[in-house]
Amino acid sequence: MLSDKDKAYYAWQLNVPGFGVEGQEKLRNATALVSRVGGLGGPLAFSLAAAGFGKIILAHSGELREDDLNRQILMKHDGLGGARHEQAAETLRRFNPDVDVESVGENISEGNVVGLVEQADVVFSCAPLFEERLLMNREAVRQKKFLVDGAMFNMEGQVLAVKGGETACLACLVDEPPEHWQRRFPVIGALSAMMAQIAALEGIKMLTGLGESQVDKLIHVDALTMNMRKIKVRRNPHCKHCKV
Amino acid sequence: MKIIYQGQIGAVAGLTSEERDVSSDTTVAELIAEIAKGKPAEVARFLVDSEGNVSKSLLVVVDDDHVLDYSVRVGDARELLLMPPMAGG
Numbered sequence: 639m640l641s642d643k644d645k646a647y648y649a650w651q652l653n654v655p656g657f658g659v660e661g662q663e664k665l666r667n668a669t670a671l672v673s674r675v676g677g678l679g680g681p682l683a684f685s686l687a688a689a690g691f692g693k694i695i696l697a698h699s700g701e702l703r704e705d706d707l708n709r710q711i712l713m714k715h716d717g718l719g720g721a722r723h724e725q726a727a728e729t730l731r732r733f734n735p736d737v738d739v740e741s742v743g744e745n746i747s748e749g750n751v752v753g754l755v756e757q758a759d760v761v762f763s764c765a766p767l768f769e770e771r772l773l774m775n776r777e778a779v780r781q782k783k784f785l786v787d788g789a790m791f792n793m794e795g796q797v798l799a800v801k802g803g804e805t806a807c808l809a810c811l812v813d814e815p816p817e818h819w820q821r822r823f824p825v826i827g828a829l830s831a832m833m834a835q836i837a838a839l840e841g842i843k844m845l846t847g848l849g850e851s852q853v854d855k856l857i858h859v860d861a862l863t864m865n866m867r868k869i870k871v872r873r874n875p876h877c878k879h880c881k882v
Numbered sequence: 883m884k885i886i887y888q889g890q891i892g893a894v895a896g897l898t899s900e901e902r903d904v905s906s907d908t909t910v911a912e913l914i915a916e917i918a919k920g921k922p923a924e925v926a927r928f929l930v931d932s933e934g935n936v937s938k939s940l941l942v943v944v945d946d947d948h949v950l951d952y953s954v955r956v957g958d959a960r961e962l963l964l965m966p967p968m969a970g971g
């Protein structure tokens with residue numbers, strides 16, 4: 639049951655057709671795992687907090703550097719040198735104290751991925767490394783959880799929504815780090831924030847049943863032309879993670 | 883046929899798309915190999931491996947449909963989109 643306080647707090651979104659009190663209750667009862675919380679995961683987690691998720695678990699290691707601040711909007715300039723996961727959690731708690739925010743000062747690894755995914759209803763894969771994204775994908779598929787993976791390069795971005803074990807997964811498209819991949823990617827913060835919002839909406843849609851989940855599609859946006867493509871993808875019979 | 887280069891390929895090639903005459907009985911693998919031949923090595927390495935086969939990590943999309951079987955013929959397809967996996971987060 640949604641409290642009167644929640645009904646007042648989320649009044650504007652309760653009027654969205656197909657969402658309503660039922661959708662709000664589903665979010666209130668849901669736990670999201672977001673890793674990492676930089677240019678993509680930061681704005682994404684912000685929107686999850688605004689939407690009223692019950693619990694958000696943030697996983698991100700490392701300290702804030704000056705060159706993070708063109709896109710990592712949960713951080714603060716005077717937090718330079720401080721732990722990023724703590725700053726991100728603090729921003730979300732101050733923004734919406736009713737959301738239970740837990741933060742872990744680690745990136746996704748073989749050692750923590752099983753336990754972290756177990757706690758989540760939906761996993762938002764926002765890491766810049768294929769190794770971390772593939773670990774989250776593997777576990778989401780194995781545990782039959784929802785996963786939304788986002789990525790970007792230059793002025794382009796992509797989002798893949800996955801119903802674990804049911805629809806095409808990240809490993810159906812790419813199952814190991816590509817050979818000629820470069821770690822440092824060019825990005826303007828507004829681009830990663832835009833992809834974050836698409837990913838947040840797809841997660842909210844899968845959890846609440848609102849609209850049409852864009853599973854089995856790779857959403858690709860080219861911000862130079864503002865063209866959006868929905869590339870039809872299908873489960874790869876040789877997929878290392880989801881093959882039947 | 884319109885060939886579209888996205889992500890790192892477009893950035894390295896300095897080219898986002900080009901038109902190309904392609905006969906309908908060409909396979910996707912043949913078309914990609916042919917495109918790679920006309921490109922400098924730093925672009926071609928995203929498209930094909932050292933043996934000239936389609937690169938394992940390349941995402942190949944024909945008319946907004948992800949292709950897994952490169953032996954299919956292009957037929958009357960309008961667009962081929964080539965994209966290496968993105969990872970920025």
Ligand SMILES: [Zn+2]
Nearest residue numbers: 807810877880
């Ligand atoms: Zn798969």
